[in-house]
Amino acid sequence: MCTMIVQKVSLEGCGKGAGGWFDMNQANVSWDHPFHAPQEHALNIDFVNADQGPSARIAVELSVESARQLVETIQAVLAEAESRGHV
Amino acid sequence: MYTTDQYEGMLAETVVIQGANGDTIDAYFARPLGAGLFPGMVLIHHMPGWDEWYREATRRFAHHGYAALSPNLYERYGHGTPEDVAAAARADGGVPDDQAVADLAAAMRYLRALPYVSAKVGVFGTCSGGRHAVLAASRVAGFDAIVDCWGGGVVMGPDQLTPQRPVAPIDYTADLNCPILGLFGEEDHSPTVDEVARHEEALQRQGKEYEFHMYPDAGHGFFYYHRPSYRQAQAVDGWEKIWTFLGRKLAV
Incomplete structure (x- = not known):
C-alpha cells in the first residue's frame, strides 16, 4: 500500500490454496510491494474468498513483462476457444 | 555501551491493547527486565505486515x-499468516489513517501507564509505518521522537488522497512537536529523493527539529x-x- 495502486474484480472460479480447493469470488490486483518476488514493486494478484478469511488466498507476484504476457495469453486462448465454438 | 559483564534479561510476549473505536488489538511487547525506568518505543509495522521482522525489531x-x-x-x-x-x-x-493514528495513540498511552516506563516515548516505523509514525506524532501529543525509515506517502498529490488517507502527512508539519530522524535511500521510488527534499523543506520552513540521511546505493527497505x-x-x-538519536532524545 505504499503505492495505493489496487483494483478489485469479482470473479467465479476455484483455486487451490494451502488448505486445498476453495471457491474464489474476487481477485485483488495491485502494483505494490510483493512479499516474495525480489523486486521493490510487482504486479500482484490475490485470488481470494473474502468470506473465508485472509487465508483463503492464492498469491501471484509477476514482473511487468510477465503480467502483460499473461494478459495477452489469456485473451489469445479465449479468442481461440471462441473461434472454435467452445465458448 | 553494552558490555559482556552486564546482566541482561528480557520479557517478550503478545499483549492486548484497546485501540481505535475501543477495538481490542494484539500488540507484541518486549522490555528489559528490571524496574527501569525505560524509555518507551512504539514500533509500527510495514506494509508487508505484523511479521517476524517486526518481532525481531521489537526485541x-x-x-x-x-x-x-x-x-x-x-x-x-x-488472523492468518502475516502475508x-x-x-x-x-x-x-x-x-x-484515523484508525491507525488512534491505534498508535493507544499504544503510546499503554506504555505511558506502565510503572517501569519513563516519561519519554518515541515512535519508529518503516515503509507505510514510517508514514504512520510521522502522521501519529503530528496529530497526537505524547510522542517525544520519531524515527521514519523510508516512509512513502508523506508527500501526496491531490490525486493520491482517498477517503482512507484524506490528508498528506506533510500538511500536518506545523503541528509536529518532536524531533524526527529520517533514513532514506537514493534509489527508492516511494519516497523519492524529491519527496524527501520537499518534506525536509517543510520541516525547515516550520522551524522543526529534524535529521535526515539519504543513503547512496540504497533503495526501499535497506x-x-x-x-x-x-x-x-x-x-x-x-x-x-x-541509537544515537534516540539516546539523546529519549534520555531518562
Missing part, C-alpha cells in the same frame, strides 16, 4: 533498553536482511544513527 529495541510495543494495525482483517493478512489490507489500500533490498553498510550505519 532489538528491548535489547537496547527500550520498552517496545508493536501493535497489529491489521487486526481488523482477521495473507497484509494482502487483505493491501487490497483495501491500507488501513484508514534494513530488511531477508530481501534483495538489504544494504549491509547502510543498514549498520542507519541503526547506529537510530
Whole structure:
C-alpha cells in the first residue's frame, strides 16, 4: 500500500490454496510491494474468498513483462476457444 | 555501551491493547527486565505486515533498553499468516489513517501507564509505518521522537488522497512537536529523493527539529536482511544513527 495502486474484480472460479480447493469470488490486483518476488514493486494478484478469511488466498507476484504476457495469453486462448465454438 | 559483564534479561510476549473505536488489538511487547525506568518505543509495522521482522525489531529495541510495543494495525482483517493478512489490507489500500493514528495513540498511552516506563516515548516505523509514525506524532501529543525509515506517502498529490488517507502527512508539519530522524535511500521510488527534499523543506520552513540521511546505493527497505533490498553498510550505519538519536532524545 505504499503505492495505493489496487483494483478489485469479482470473479467465479476455484483455486487451490494451502488448505486445498476453495471457491474464489474476487481477485485483488495491485502494483505494490510483493512479499516474495525480489523486486521493490510487482504486479500482484490475490485470488481470494473474502468470506473465508485472509487465508483463503492464492498469491501471484509477476514482473511487468510477465503480467502483460499473461494478459495477452489469456485473451489469445479465449479468442481461440471462441473461434472454435467452445465458448 | 553494552558490555559482556552486564546482566541482561528480557520479557517478550503478545499483549492486548484497546485501540481505535475501543477495538481490542494484539500488540507484541518486549522490555528489559528490571524496574527501569525505560524509555518507551512504539514500533509500527510495514506494509508487508505484523511479521517476524517486526518481532525481531521489537526485541532489538528491548535489547537496547527500550520498552517496545508493536501493535497489529491489521487486526481488523482477521488472523492468518502475516502475508495473507497484509494482502487483505493491501487490497483495501491500507488501513484508514484515523484508525491507525488512534491505534498508535493507544499504544503510546499503554506504555505511558506502565510503572517501569519513563516519561519519554518515541515512535519508529518503516515503509507505510514510517508514514504512520510521522502522521501519529503530528496529530497526537505524547510522542517525544520519531524515527521514519523510508516512509512513502508523506508527500501526496491531490490525486493520491482517498477517503482512507484524506490528508498528506506533510500538511500536518506545523503541528509536529518532536524531533524526527529520517533514513532514506537514493534509489527508492516511494519516497523519492524529491519527496524527501520537499518534506525536509517543510520541516525547515516550520522551524522543526529534524535529521535526515539519504543513503547512496540504497533503495526501499535497506534494513530488511531477508530481501534483495538489504544494504549491509547502510543498514549498520542507519541503526547506529537510530541509537544515537534516540539516546539523546529519549534520555531518562
